[in-house]
Amino acid sequence: MTGAPVADDTSSTNDLTIKQQREKRRAEKVAALKAKQAAEKRNRRLGLAGAIVGGVAVVAIVVGIVVTSATPPVDPATIEIEGLETFEGLEAVHVDTPVNYTMTPPAGGPHNPAWLNCGIYEQPVPAENAVHSLEHGAVWVTYDPAQVSGADLDALRSQMPRSYIILSPFDGLPAPVVASAWGVQVALDGVDDPRLGDFIIKYRQSPDAPEPGALCSQAVDGPGKIS
Secondary structure: OOOOOOOOOHHHHHHHHHHHHHHHHHHHHHHHHHHHHHHHHHHHHHHHHHHHHHHHHHHHHHHHHHHHHHOOOOOHHHOOOOOOEEOOOOOOOEOOOOOOOOOOOOOOOOEOOOOEOOEEEOOOOOHHHHHHHHHOOOEEEEEOOOOOOHHHHHHHHHOOOOOOEEEEEOOOOOOOEEEEEOOEEEEEOOOOOOHHHHHHHHHOOOOOOOOOOOOOOOOEOOOOEOO
16 A cells, blocks of 8 residues: 655755755845944044144144244333443454453453354353353353352353353352353342343344454353353
8 A cells, every 4th residue: 555645845845944044044144234333433533633633722722823923022122121221332353462341340341353153151251252151142140259159140041042142150249140242231139039030031133233244153162161
């Protein structure tokens, strides 16, 4: 007797496999889409953060420019210095002999043909050479070594610009510190006298000097130059 035909399960198995494959591909597509969306969201956040940081930097730069622009440099012509002495009619001539200056220290007049190289000196310098430097627009800051030494001297040296300045001891000054430029001079109460900074700003490379901007180097070093 022939038995009843057995149902073929191959078709169902194949259909199930195809269905599983479709589900798998669909799940992979969904996962890929979610990953892409997450990456785009993350990039948007990073871009926003970068834009904020960049914006802050730009604002800081602009604010800095505005603040700097809003603080104009001091016009030397507007600076007034209490106790300033002026000397008129000074001769800007060269001499090869010592000069008997009428002011202490000298603030102009006949001078040696060689100027003194600007800088910091720990010994007295030849006045005739220093006066030639004043002719070129230098400021000569002198101090009485009997009244200024140690920490005070260090503080004084720290205030000196890098160019067109001479600092040296000078015996017999009328004050602890005296600042001189061509035709002008001020006696100062000490190394912390605020008039010193004003004097340097007003008269260093001043157009009132006979030869402003001429060299203050490549000439003669005085004794005891340290910088």
